[in-house]
Amino acid sequence: MSATGVATAPRKKRGRRASGGKGEARFAFLLLLPAALVVFGVVLYPVARTFVISLFAVDSPLPGSYAFVGLSNYTRVFHDPAFYSVLGNTLYFTLVSTGAELALGIAVALLLNAPLRARWFWRSLVVLPWALPTIVNGALWRWIYNGQYGALNGLLGALHVSSTPVQWLGSPFLALNMVIFADVWKNTSIVVFFILAGLQTIPADLYESARIDGASAWAAFWRLTLPLLAPSIAVVLVLRTIEAFKVFDIIYVMTGGGPASGTQTVAFYTYLQAFSNQLFGYGAALAYLIVLAVFGLAMVYLRMLRQGQMAGVE
Amino acid sequence: MSLSETSQRLEVVGTGPTRRVVLTVGGGLGLAAFLAACGVSGGGGTSGGAGSGKGTIRALVMKQAGYSEADIRKMTGSFQAANPDIKVTLDFVAYEALHDKTVAAAPAGTYDVVLIDVIWPAEFGTKKIIADVSSKWPASWKEQMLGGAIATPQYQSHFYGVPWILDTKYLFFNAAHLAKAKVDASQLDTWDGVLKAARALKTNGVTKYPLVWSWQQAEALICDYATLLGAFGGTFLDGSGKPAFQNGGGVQALEFMHQSITDGLTNPTSTQSLEEDVRRVFSAGQASMAMNWTYMFGMANDPKESQVSGHVEVLQTPSGPGGRPGVNGSMALALSAESKNQDAAWKYITYLTGQPVQNKFALSSLPVWKSSYDDPEVVKTNPAVVKQAKKQLADLILRPQVKNYNAISQVLQTEIQNALLGKKPAQQALNDAADKTAPLLAT
Numbered sequence: 001m002s003a004t005g006v007a008t009a010p011r012k013k014r015g016r017r018a019s020g021g022k023g024e025a026r027f028a029f030l031l032l033l034p035a036a037l038v039v040f041g042v043v044l045y046p047v048a049r050t051f052v053i054s055l056f057a058v059d060s061p062l063p064g065s066y067a068f069v070g071l072s073n074y075t076r077v078f079h080d081p082a083f084y085s086v087l088g089n090t091l092y093f094t095l096v097s098t099g100a101e102l103a104l105g106i107a108v109a110l111l112l113n114a115p116l117r118a119r120w121f122w123r124s125l126v127v128l129p130w131a132l133p134t135i136v137n138g139a140l141w142r143w144i145y146n147g148q149y150g151a152l153n154g155l156l157g158a159l160h161v162s163s164t165p166v167q168w169l170g171s172p173f174l175a176l177n178m179v180i181f182a183d184v185w186k187n188t189s190i191v192v193f194f195i196l197a198g199l200q201t202i203p204a205d206l207y208e209s210a211r212i213d214g215a216s217a218w219a220a221f222w223r224l225t226l227p228l229l230a231p232s233i234a235v236v237l238v239l240r241t242i243e244a245f246k247v248f249d250i251i252y253v254m255t256g257g258g259p260a261s262g263t264q265t266v267a268f269y270t271y272l273q274a275f276s277n278q279l280f281g282y283g284a285a286l287a288y289l290i291v292l293a294v295f296g297l298a299m300v301y302l303r304m305l306r307q308g309q310m311a312g313v314e
Numbered sequence: 315m316s317l318s319e320t321s322q323r324l325e326v327v328g329t330g331p332t333r334r335v336v337l338t339v340g341g342g343l344g345l346a347a348f349l350a351a352c353g354v355s356g357g358g359g360t361s362g363g364a365g366s367g368k369g370t371i372r373a374l375v376m377k378q379a380g381y382s383e384a385d386i387r388k389m390t391g392s393f394q395a396a397n398p399d400i401k402v403t404l405d406f407v408a409y410e411a412l413h414d415k416t417v418a419a420a421p422a423g424t425y426d427v428v429l430i431d432v433i434w435p436a437e438f439g440t441k442k443i444i445a446d447v448s449s450k451w452p453a454s455w456k457e458q459m460l461g462g463a464i465a466t467p468q469y470q471s472h473f474y475g476v477p478w479i480l481d482t483k484y485l486f487f488n489a490a491h492l493a494k495a496k497v498d499a500s501q502l503d504t505w506d507g508v509l510k511a512a513r514a515l516k517t518n519g520v521t522k523y524p525l526v527w528s529w530q531q532a533e534a535l536i537c538d539y540a541t542l543l544g545a546f547g548g549t550f551l552d553g554s555g556k557p558a559f560q561n562g563g564g565v566q567a568l569e570f571m572h573q574s575i576t577d578g579l580t581n582p583t584s585t586q587s588l589e590e591d592v593r594r595v596f597s598a599g600q601a602s603m604a605m606n607w608t609y610m611f612g613m614a615n616d617p618k619e620s621q622v623s624g625h626v627e628v629l630q631t632p633s634g635p636g637g638r639p640g641v642n643g644s645m646a647l648a649l650s651a652e653s654k655n656q657d658a659a660w661k662y663i664t665y666l667t668g669q670p671v672q673n674k675f676a677l678s679s680l681p682v683w684k685s686s687y688d689d690p691e692v693v694k695t696n697p698a699v700v701k702q703a704k705k706q707l708a709d710l711i712l713r714p715q716v717k718n719y720n721a722i723s724q725v726l727q728t729e730i731q732n733a734l735l736g737k738k739p740a741q742q743a744l745n746d747a748a749d750k751t752a753p754l755l756a757t
Contacts, residue, residue, distance in 0.1 A: 060441040061420045062652075147583040148595055169586045171735060256410070258531025259585050260731040275414040277721045278441065 054284035061280065073285035083286075085261065086269040093180055093265060094244040100184045101240055102233065105191025110225075112192065113199045123196075130189030138253030141182035145169050145254075169255055172262020179254050179263055183247065191236050198232030199225070234305035241301070242294050266290055362423065362445065365655030368399035371662060373427035373647075374415060377406035379589055379607040380479040380645065380679045389675065393665045400658045410532065410588075413720070416443065423652030426659035429478070430648045432712065433533075433719045435469040440717050444648040448473045450660060462710040463682035467646035469715055475648030476667040477682040482640035482706050483541055483605045484699070485632060486614065490625040491602040495520045505545055505570065505632045508603060512579040515602045523581035525574060526601035528589045529734060531727045536713060538605060539730055540641040542567035544711040547636025551714050555755055557748035559726070560741070563636050568733050568740035575734060585734055597622060605631065607643060611699050612677050628698050630706045639711040644682075676700075680707070718754045725750045 054073050056066040077083050112123055129137070144151045145168035153165040169175040202225065210220045248267040251257060257264040257272070264272075267290060274283025373390075377383050383406055390402050405425070407415055416428045420443045430438060438444045451473045456464060459477065467475035485502060492499055492511065495518040501507040512524040528534035543550070548563025558564065574580040581601060583591070589606055593613060596604045597620035604610075613619045614626040631640050647663045649656050665671060672681035676695040680703050686692045693700045714722060729747035732738040738746070 060443070061417050062442060063421070147586065148581065148591075148600060149598070167582050167586070170582055172737075255586075256530060256532055258727070258731060260735055260737060261531065261728045271414075272724065275417055276724070277718070278417060278437070279721075 050284045050287055053280055054288055056281050058280040058284070059278050061278070066281070069281065073281045074289070076282060077285055077289060082261075082269065083266075086264045086266050089176060089263065090245060090247070090265040090267075092176065093183075093247055094241060096177075097180045097183045097187070097244045097247075098237065098240045100180070101188045101191045102237065104184065104188045105236070106195050106229075106233075108188065108192045109195035109199055110221075112196055126189050126192050128189070129186045132186060134186065134249045135253055137182060137186045138250040141178075141185075142169070142254045145178055170259060172258075172260050175255055175259060176263050179250060182254065183244070183250055186250075187240065187243070191240065194232050194236040194239075195229060198229045202228050231305060234301055238298055238301040238305075241297050245294055245297065246290065362649075362651050362653045362656055364657045365653075367655075367657035367661065369655055369658060370401045370403060371426040371653070371655050371659045372403045372405065372424065373429075373659075373662065374405050374407065374412070374419070374425045375429045376409050376412055376645070378409045379609045380481060381675055382609075382678055385675050385678050389666055389671050390662075392671075393662055396665070397658075397661060400661065402662060420650070420652060423650060423654060425650050426653035426655050427663055428648050428650055430467065430475055430646050431533075432466045432642050432644050432646075433715070433723070435467050435474040435646075435648075436715050436717050437719060438648070439469050439472060439474040442651050444474050445651045445653075445656065446472050446474060447476070447649055447660075451476075458684060459682050460684055460707055462642050462644060462707050465642065465710075465712060466644040467648065475646035476663050477644055478647045478667045478672075479645040479679045480682045480707065481607050481643045481645070481679060482703075482710055483537060483607060483631060483643065484611075484640070484702055484706065485603060485605055485629045486596065486610055487603045487627055487629065488596070488599065488601075488622050488625050489627050490622070491515060491520045491524075491599075494518065495602075499627065499629070502603070502629055502632055505542070505634045508632050509574065509577075509579065512574070512603065513577075516579060521600065521602045523579065523600075524602040525579050525584075526581040526587065526592050526595045526604050527571075527584040528587050528592050528606070529571070529584040529731075530586050530588050530591075531731050532588060533723060533727075534588050535727050535730060536723050537641045537643055539567060539571070539726070540711050540713055541605065541631055541639070542570060542634070544639035544641075545632070545634030545636055546570070547634070551755070555716075557751050557755065560744035560748040563634075565741050565744055566635075568730060568744060571730075572733055572736070572740060576736070585731060596626075608680060608696075608699055608703070609678055611696065628702055630702045637709065639709045640706045642710040642712050714755075716755060718757060721754050722751045725754070 055068060055070060057069050057073075058066045108126060112119065112126065116122060132140070147153065147165050147167040147170060150165075150168070152168060153162075156162040156166070167174075168178045206224055206228075207220055210224055215223065246267050247265050248271060251263050251265055251268050252271075255263040257268050266286065270283050270286040270290065273279045273286060375386055381389075386404065386406075390404060394400065394402060409431075412429060412431070413434060416425070416430070416438070419425055428444065430444065435444075439446065448471075455476075460480065462482070463477035463480045466477040466480075467473050485508070487499065487502060489499065492515070495511075495515045497511045497514050501511050508525075515521050515524040527538050529538060540550070543559060543564050546563035546566040548561070548565075548567060549558045550564075552558040571580075575582060575584070581587075581595065583595070587595070589610075592601075592604050592606055593610050595601050596606075596610070597614050599622045611626065611628050615623045617623045620626070631638050647667060649659050649663065653659050667682065669681060669683045669686060672679075672683060673686050673689060673692045676686070676692045680686075680696070680699065681692065687700060687704055713719070716722065726747050729738070729743040729750075732746075733740045733743035
C-alpha cells in the first residue's frame, strides 16, 4: 500500500460517513423517539413538575393560582421538628435492615453455594418471601405480631418461653424493629441471589491454591471470597439502601406510622403531607430531598464500586 | 463489504451521530419537560358539568363499617333497574384510603360520586373537590332529617353532599360475661360504673382485659377520644376557634383512657387496633365491653361471624360529668366537582340516601330520616339499636369542622398515643398537641 493510498483512504471514508451519517442519524432519531417520549412522559415531566410544584404554595390537587414561595418549602423542612424525628427513624431502618439483609444474605448464599442435596429446592425456597407482594407481606406479619391472637405469641406460649403476650407493635422502638424484621424476612432473598451469582464467578482453583498455601476456611472467606464479592455487594447495597430509604408500603400496612409516630419514615411523612394534608408544595420539597439523598447514596456506593474495580484491575 | 468497512459503519452509527442524537433528544426533552412543568396555575375553578343525566357514573365508597359491600351492590342494582340509562361502576376502599384516593383522583374527575366523612366537608368544600349542592337541597329535608345527619355534609351553612350513613359509637357488652361476674348492666350507665364492672369482670376471671378499644394511631382513636372528651365536659376548640382540649375535660378523658390501661382493664392491643380488630376480639369472647359503630351489633350477633352471638347487647355511651354525647361518625355522599355527569350522579345519590332504601338496609346503618324511627319495619330490623339510637343520635359531638382537620388530627393522634403509652403525662401530651395545632387552626 502506497503512502498516498494511506493518506487518501480516510478522506473517502469521511465523505461516506458524512453523507450516509445524516440518514442514519435521522433513522436513529426515529428509533429513539418512542422510548424518549415514554421517558419524557413518565420520568422527565413528573420530575420537572414536582420541582416546580415545590416552589409554590400548592395546597390542592386541582389547578389554580398558587403563590410562588421560592425555596421556602425546602427551608421549612429543616425547621420542622417532625422531619428530624422521621429522618432518624428512616436512617435507623435503612442501616439496620440493609446491614441485616447483607449479613444474612451472604451467609445463606454461602450455604446455597455449597454442595447440598436438593440444592435446587433450597434455592427455590429462598425466593418465596421475595415473590410475595410487600402489601401481603405486611398484612401477614401484622397478623403474626398481633398481641391478642398473633402466631408469634402463640409460638412463644407453646414453647413455654413466655406466657404473657408481648405487644410487638405496641411501643415505638419495638414496633420499628419488628417492621425491620418483616422487611429483612422478605428482602434477604434478593441479596442471596445477587451474592450467589457473584460466588459462582469465583474460580474454584483459587480456593484450591489457597488451601495448598495453608489458608483456613475463615481466611479464605476474608481474603478471597469477600474481596471478590465486592462488586456484587456494592450493587446489592445500592439497591437495598435506596429501597430501604424509600420504605413506605410495609409501614402503611403494618403500623400506619404508629404507635406515637414511632414508625413514620420520610417517605411516609411525605405521603401524609402531600395527600392527607394536601400540602403538595411541601410534599414535593420533601420528595425532592429524598431523591437527592438517594442520589447521593448511590453516587457514594458507585464510587466505591469503581474504586474496588480499579483496585481489582491493578 | 469487508470486515473493516462493517466495523467502520458500526462506528458511525455506534459512537458519532448516535451520541449527538441522544444528547439532542434527551436535552430537548429535558428542557421541554421543565418548560411544560413550569407554572402551576391552570384553568382555575372546576371543569365539571351536568351531563345528559344518562351514561356511566363511577362511585368511590367504603368497604368497612356501615353498609356492607353486598348492601351497596344490592342498592346499586335496584337503582340501575329503575334507571336503565345509567350504569354505575363501584370502587370500594378501606376507610383509611378513602380521603387520599378522593384527593388523588380529583384532578382527573375519575369519580362522579364520593363518600365523605363528617370531618371532610370543610377541606373538600373549600378546595372545590366536591360540589356545593346547597341549591339542590329541598327545604323539606332540613325538617325531615335528624340534626346530626344534616350537620354531616355541612360547612358554614353550605351543603356539600347528602347524609347517607348516620352513625355514632355505642357501648356493646356481653350479657353472659356480666351475668358470670354478677354485674348489673345498669352499672354501665356511667363511665365510673364501666370501670367498676371491668374490675369485677377481671377479678372474677371472666376476661383478662374486659375492655377493648380502637386506639391505633388513626382517626378511630380520635372518635373514641371525642366521646370521652364530651363525657368529661371538654371541648376540642373554644369559642374563638383555638385549642381547648388541653383543659379540664380533655385532660380528664385522656387520664381515664391511660388509667384503664395501667389498671389492666383495657386490652393493651387497643393501641394497635382499629374498629374491625375490636369487633374480632369482642366477637371471640375475649372482651366483655367495647365501643363501636352500629354495624358491630349485627355482626357480633351473627353466629357465622361471632362466638358470642345471642349474648351481645347495646347501650347508649355511658355518661360522665359532662353528659353522654356520642361522636358524630356520619358520612355523606357527595358530587365530585370535576364530574362531567353530575345530573346522573345526583339521581344516584338521592336514590341511595332516600328513605325507602335506607329503611330497607337499616340493620347495617340507621336511616337519616326522623320518621323512620317510628316505622315498625325499621324498628323490627334492629330493635335494640333503634331504641338506643333514638337517645344517642339526639346528642352528638362533632370533631372540629376546619380546613386543616387532618393535620390537626395527626398531631392529636400522636400526642394521645404518647400519653397512652406512658411516654408523657396526659396534660403535657395535650399541651404539646395544643402548641402544634394552634398554628394549623390559625391558617
